[in-house]
Amino acid sequence: MPGGGDGNSGSTGYATLNYRGGYGNANIGYSHSDDIKQLYYGVSGGVLAHANGVTLGQPLNETVVLVKAPGAKDAKVENQTGVRTDWRGYAVLPYATEYRENRVALDTNTLADNVDLDNAVANVVPTRGAIVRAEFKARVGIKLLMTLTHNNKPLPFGAMVTSESSQSSGIVADNGQVYLSGMPLAGKVQVKWGEEENAHCVANYQLPPESQQQLLTQLSAECR
Numbered sequence: 001m002p003g004g005g006d007g008n009s010g011s012t013g014y015a016t017l018n019y020r021g022g023y024g025n026a027n028i029g030y031s032h033s034d035d036i037k038q039l040y041y042g043v044s045g046g047v048l049a050h051a052n053g054v055t056l057g058q059p060l061n062e063t064v065v066l067v068k069a070p071g072a073k074d075a076k077v078e079n080q081t082g083v084r085t086d087w088r089g090y091a092v093l094p095y096a097t098e099y100r101e102n103r104v105a106l107d108t109n110t111l112a113d114n115v116d117l118d119n120a121v122a123n124v125v126p127t128r129g130a131i132v133r134a135e136f137k138a139r140v141g142i143k144l145l146m147t148l149t150h151n152n153k154p155l156p157f158g159a160m161v162t163s164e165s166s167q168s169s170g171i172v173a174d175n176g177q178v179y180l181s182g183m184p185l186a187g188k189v190q191v192k193w194g195e196e197e198n199a200h201c202v203a204n205y206q207l208p209p210e211s212q213q214q215l216l217t218q219l220s221a222e223c224r
Contacts, residue, residue, distance in 0.1 A: 048092050050131070057092030058083070063126050065093040065104055069136035072115050076107040084110070089138060096126050104134035113215050115140050116181035139182025141166055142211050147220040148176045148191060150201050155223060159193035185211065191223050 046060035052068065067077060069089040077083040077091055085091045085106075096102050105121045115138055122134040148155045154176030161178045162169045165187040170178040172191070180189070185207045192200040201223035211217040 046092065046094060048131070052090065053088065055086060055090045055092050058094040060092065061095040062129050063096045063098050064131055065096045065102065065124060065126065066131055066133050067091040067093065067104060067106075067136070068133050069106060069117070069138050071138035071140040072106065072111060072117065072136060074110070074112075075115075076110040078105040078107050089136075093134075096124070096132070098126055098128045098130075101125050106136060111138075114142065114212065116143060139166065139168060141182035141184060142207060142214075143216050144180045144183045144207075144211075145216055145218045146178050146180065146189070146203075146205070147218070148172065148178065148189075148203055148223050149220070150191075150223045155191060155201075156193045159191050162190050162192075164188060164190065183207075185209065189221075189223075 046057045048055045048057060048060065048064065048066060050066055055066065067085060067090060069075065069085055069091075072085055072089045073087050075085045075089070077085070077093065080093055083091055083093060093104065101123050102125070103121060103123055106117065108117060108120050111117070118137040118139065120136070122136060124132045124134050126132040146161075148161070155172050157172060157174065159172040159178075160169065161172060161180065163180055163183060165184050166180075166182045168180045168182050170180050172178045172193075186205065188202055188204045190200065190202050194200075203221040203223040205219055205221050207217060207219065
């Protein structure tokens, strides 16, 4: 912040700028008086080595949280100034409350269009001096709204749909529609709605390449 003064002893002034980011903190300042000018700066940060690699962050306290969200790069961590996941989907929260439940949440509005989270919130209870993981499962791929029919009729409400290739799953809603995320351009889904021999089917699908740039792709398919 800027400031200054003027009096019998001469004029003075100063300005400072502070930055808090995902990979550390930085500050720069300038001050002057009648015959002295000063420029100063500083950087600080932390490095956390863990089983999945090395993650940079802000200066670390005794108890920290490692955010693990592979595939969800550059996602903002809620209520943490300047903290975002790195290119691998990892981040370090520099401090945590010991022996109490800490809520860790990713801002879904900052996710890439082709990324979806199974869970956007994780709760952890660290002990003193611990490094605890807050894990998030990210699905990277096409977001698909499928309308499925079987024998020319919409699949029954509540049927379970599973993708073999992406391990994504969903439940059929009204009119045979189901939402699936992290899907590849081509594949097949398995559907089951009971224990009877004829209470299951498989649907193959093929999407155009431009689906990879769309926020949501819609497709109709016959389940056989």
